[in-house]
Amino acid sequence: MSFDQEWTEKKLADFSSMKYGKMPDKSKVSESGYPIFTGYKVSGYYPDFMYEEPQLIVVARGVGGTGDVKLSPPYSYITNLSIIVELDEKIVDKYFLYYSLSNKNLRVLDSGSAQSQITINDLKNYKVNIPTLEEQKEIALLLKSLDDKIELNNAINKNLEEMAQALFKRWFVDFEFPNEHGEPYKSSGGEFEECELGLIPKGWKVGRATDIFDVQSGGTPKTSTSEYWNGEIPFFTPKDCSNFFYVINTEKTITEDGLNNCNSKLYKTDTVFITARGTVGKVALAGRDMAMNQSCYALVAKNGYTQKYVFHQTQQLINVLRKNASGAVFDAITVSTFQNLKTILPDTELIRKFDGLVNELYSLMLEKINEIQNLQHIRDTLLPKLMSGEIRVPVEKGNSVPDLPMVAESSAIYQP
Incomplete structure (x- = not known):
C-alpha cells in the first residue's frame, strides 16, 4: 500500500480535445430511438447515434444548464448545446475527470455575453x-460504486x-380485479351496468372526486421572518416534484x-400532493411528514378509501382533465375542479384488498429512496475531500475499492 507523488496542476487542453456537438435533423426527431442529449437533459430521440462510446464527458454550453457536467447516455446524439471532452486516457481517467469537474463551478467560465455561454477556448x-493515473482510478472507483448503487436503487x-401502476390499471381501469372465485372479473363474464361514464361493474357507483378525498390547502410563512425558515420540517412546493412517487x-x-x-398543517407520510398552479397537475406522495405551500393541494382519503388508491386515481383524474381541456391551457386547479369532477366509486372492500397487495411495494420504495439519500450524502461528503487531496486513497495493486465506503473524517486517509 502506498501513496504516489503529489498532485499536479494541468490545463484541460494538456490531455483532452474538445468539440461541439451538432443539431439533429428536426424532421427525424421522434419519441423513440437514441437519446438526443443537450448537455444537461434528454430532449427527444433520434434514429442515429453520434458516438458508439458508452459515455462521454459533456459540458453544457448554456441555455438552462451553463457549466453542468454530465456523462452522456450510451449511444446518444449530442447537440451543439454541448462541449464534448475527449480524453487521452493514458493521462486522465474519464470518471475521475467527470467527478473532478462535477465538484467545480464551471459557470465561472461564462463569457458574460447577453446569452449565458461557455466556449471551448474557455474550457x-x-x-x-490530478494525481497519478492509478490513484485517479481508485478515487473514481470509490465514487462510482456509490453512484452505481444509487442507479440500481432508482431502477x-x-x-x-x-408494478403498482399495472395492478391499479388492471383492477380499476380494465376491471380485471379478482371475482369471488379469484378469476378476472371482466374476462370471466362479470356483470356491468351502464352509467354516464360508460360501463362499470355492477354495484359500483358514480360520484365526485371529493367523495374519495378531502381537498386541503397549504400556506407559506412570512419569508421576511428568519425564525420561520431553515428548520427541520420539509416544506413541499411544486419544485419538489420528482420522477418518482x-x-x-x-x-x-x-x-x-x-x-x-402559516396556513399549512403538518401533513402525514403518504399524503397525496397535487400541484395546482405554475406547473399544474403533478402528483406526489409525502415520504415523511411535511408542510406544503399554497400552490398545491393535499388530498386526504375518506369514506373507506386509502392514500395509495387516492394517489393512483388522482393520476387518472388528471389525465381526464388534460383530455377535456382539448387544447386549452391547463393552467390551474381549484377545489371546485374536484367538486365537479365525476369519477367511478368502486367497492371499498376491493380498495382494501388492493392496498394489502401494494403496501409492501410502497414500503420498499420508501426504503430505497431513504437509502439513496444516505448514499448521496456519503458521496457528496467524500467528493470535495477526495478531489482536493484532503482524503487520499492508497494505491494497492490487485485490490478494489469496497462498494459502500463510510464517510472519512477530515484530513483522514481512506483505508480500503
Missing part, C-alpha cells in the same frame, strides 16, 4: 489538479412503481414557529 484553459423503484427532500424547510404561523 481548454481551465486548470485541474428498482421504477420497477416497483410500474415519493418525495422525502424539499428545497426549503421551516421551523415549528413557521408551521404555527
